[in-house]
Every structure is written in C-alpha cells, then in structure tokens.
Amino acid sequence: xxxxxALGHVRGLGSARTGAHHWWLERLTSVSTLVLFVWFFVSIxxxxxMGYETVTxxxxxxxxxxxxxxxxxxxxxxxxxxxxxxxxxxxxxSTKVFAITLTNFLVIxxxxxxxxxxxxxxxGAEAQ
Amino acid sequence: xxxxxxxxxxxxxxxxxxGPHMLVxxxxxxxxxxxxxxxxxALAWWLVAAASGEEAYGKFTGFLTEGWGMWAGLVVGIGLTxxxxxxxxxxxxxLAMDIGAGFELQxxxxxxxxxxxxxxxxxxxLWFYILEVK
Numbered sequence: 204x205x206x207x208x209a210l211g212h213v214r215g216l217g218s219a220r221t222g223a224h225h226w227w228l229e230r231l232t233s234v235s236t237l238v239l240f241v242w243f244f245v246s247i248x249x250x251x252x253m254g255y256e257t258v259t260x261x262x263x264x265x266x267x268x269x270x271x272x273x274x275x276x277x278x279x280x281x282x283x284x285x286x287x288x289x290x291x292x293x294x295x296x297s298t299k300v301f302a303i304t305l306t307n308f309l310v311i312x313x314x315x316x317x318x319x320x321x322x323x324x325x326x327g328a329e330a331q
Numbered sequence: 332x333x334x335x336x337x338x339x340x341x342x343x344x345x346x347x348x349x350g351p352h353m354l355v356x357x358x359x360x361x362x363x364x365x366x367x368x369x370x371x372x373a374l375a376w377w378l379v380a381a382a383s384g385e386e387a388y389g390k391f392t393g394f395l396t397e398g399w400g401m402w403a404g405l406v407v408g409i410g411l412t413x414x415x416x417x418x419x420x421x422x423x424x425x426l427a428m429d430i431g432a433g434f435e436l437q438x439x440x441x442x443x444x445x446x447x448x449x450x451x452x453x454x455x456x457l458w459f460y461i462l463e464v465k
Contacts, residue, residue, distance in 0.1 A: 230429065233422055240419075248460075255388040258381050278374075282367040289360055310371070317375040320382035327382075 225284060232281035239274035259324050268325035272318060279314030283307060351443040358447075359421040362414035370411055412457055416450035 246267065250257050261267050283306070290302040347353070380391035395404040424442050427433050433442055 255385045285363050313371050313375045317378045320378035323382040
C-alpha cells in the first residue's frame with residue numbers, strides 16, 4: 204500500500220461530483236453580495252444622518268430589514284468561502300484544517316450577531 | 332500531501348518580473364481578507380450597537396466622532412472603502428475572466444491597471460462627498 208502515490212490512491216475512483224461546487228458558490232455569492240451591497244451603500248448614503256432614531260427606524264421597515272438580512276447572509280457566506288481558499292493555498296496539513304474550522308466558527312458567530320441584531324431591531328417596538 | 336524535500340520546486344513568485352496583473356491578483360486576496368476581518372467586525376459592531384439601545388449606540392457613534400477614535404475611524408473607514416472598491420473592481424475583472432474574456436496581454440494589463448485607478452478615484456470621490464458635501 205505504501206508504495207502507491209497519492210494520485211494512485213484516487214485514480215479510478217471517479218470524481219467526487221462536488222469539485223466545482225465551492226467555486227460556483229463563491230461566484231454566486233459574489234454577485235448577490237455585490238447587488239445587495241450597492242443597495243446597502245446607496246441606502247446608507249441617502250439617510251439624513253447616522254443617529255440611533257434614523258438607523259433603527261430605517262431597519263424597522265420590512266423593505267429594509269429583509270435586504271439587510273440577505274446582505275448579511277450573502278456577505279458572511281462569501282467570507283467563509285473566500286477565506287477557506289486563502290487558507291488552503293497558504294497553510295498546510297493539520298494547520299489548514301484548524302484554520303478553516305476556526306474561521307467557520309468565527310464567521311458563523313459574527314454573522315449570527317449581525318443577523319440577530321437586525322431581527323431584534325426589526326421586531327422591536329416602535330420608539331415612543 | 333507530503334513533499335519530497337530533496338526535489339526542486341518549480342520557479343516561484345520571487346523570480347518573476349512584477350506586473351499590474353500580479354499586483355491586482357494578490358491585492359484581491361489581501362483586500363478580501365482585510366474586508367472579511369475588519370469589515371465583518373465593523374458591520375456586526377454597528378448592528379449590535381444599534382440593537383442594544385440608544386445609550387449603547389451613542390457610545391459607538393461617540394467613539395467614532397471624538398478624539399483619537401475619530402482619527403482611527405477615519406483611517407479604518409477610508410482603508411475599508413478603498414479595499415471594498417478594489418475588491419469589487421478586481422472581482423468584476425475576475426468574473427469577466429471566468430467567462431474567458433480579457434486574456435489578451437494588453438487588455439489584461441489595461442483592466443488590471445483600471446481596477447487600481449478606479450478604486451483610488453472612487454474612494455477619493457466618496458470621501459469628498461462624505462466630508463465636504465454631507
């Protein structure tokens with residue numbers, strides 16, 4: 204068994220059928236993030252100020268909260284996919300697995316914080 | 332994958348003459364990683380502050396509008412927006428190249444340069460608008 208090369212071990216087993224999936228999702232999320240980001244950017248620039256009342260009132264509207272939630276989902280998904288590729292290219296073996304796992308945990312953690320915050324504002328009571 | 336260290340490696344980064352396409356390629360990764368860490372945290376920080384009530388949000392905006400926090404915010408803000416424009420433009424260039432366009436030497440070099448020109452111009456225009464017009 205030892206005499207086989209790495210290529211020899213996998214040759215003939217057929218493709219895993221998921222080879223292009225990661226690549227394709229990275230492109231898809233890049234486009235969705237771009238579209239949602241342009242919306243976010245223009246919306247922020249059009250707000251009269253960045254004060255508490257203005258921002259929370261803006262996020263309370265479903266037409267702003269939903270694109271914002273999609274923007275967060277799309278962005279953090281794209282971050283997860285992109286950072287994975289960077290780790291894969293520059294760190295190796297067990298360090299790579301550790302780095303990717305830690306990145307995934309952090310991305311989900313920070314993304315969940317952002318996502319929940321929007322929900323909390325959107326579902327929150329109107330300011331008195 | 333284990334590598335036999337007695338075997339030579341193929342020629343790597345250090346021996347090639349640098350061109351705009353190489354710079355833009357690595358900038359795409361650098362700005363992407365930077366945006367992931369700094370941009371991701373900044374976005375979450377802003378939203379968590381807004382969800383934590385008026386006082387918490389006041390502390391957040393107060394930090395970014397007074398003293399050294401303002402200067403830190405300005406430097407990080409300008410850095411983030413430049414990284415964003417650079418990543419967006421080089422990302423669009425990658426999407427075009429993914430469909431097989433723009434590989435001719437001159438075209439490739441031109442658009443590589445244009446992503447940098449575009450990102451610097453867009454950043455300058457945006458901050459002029461924020462600081463002078465708004």
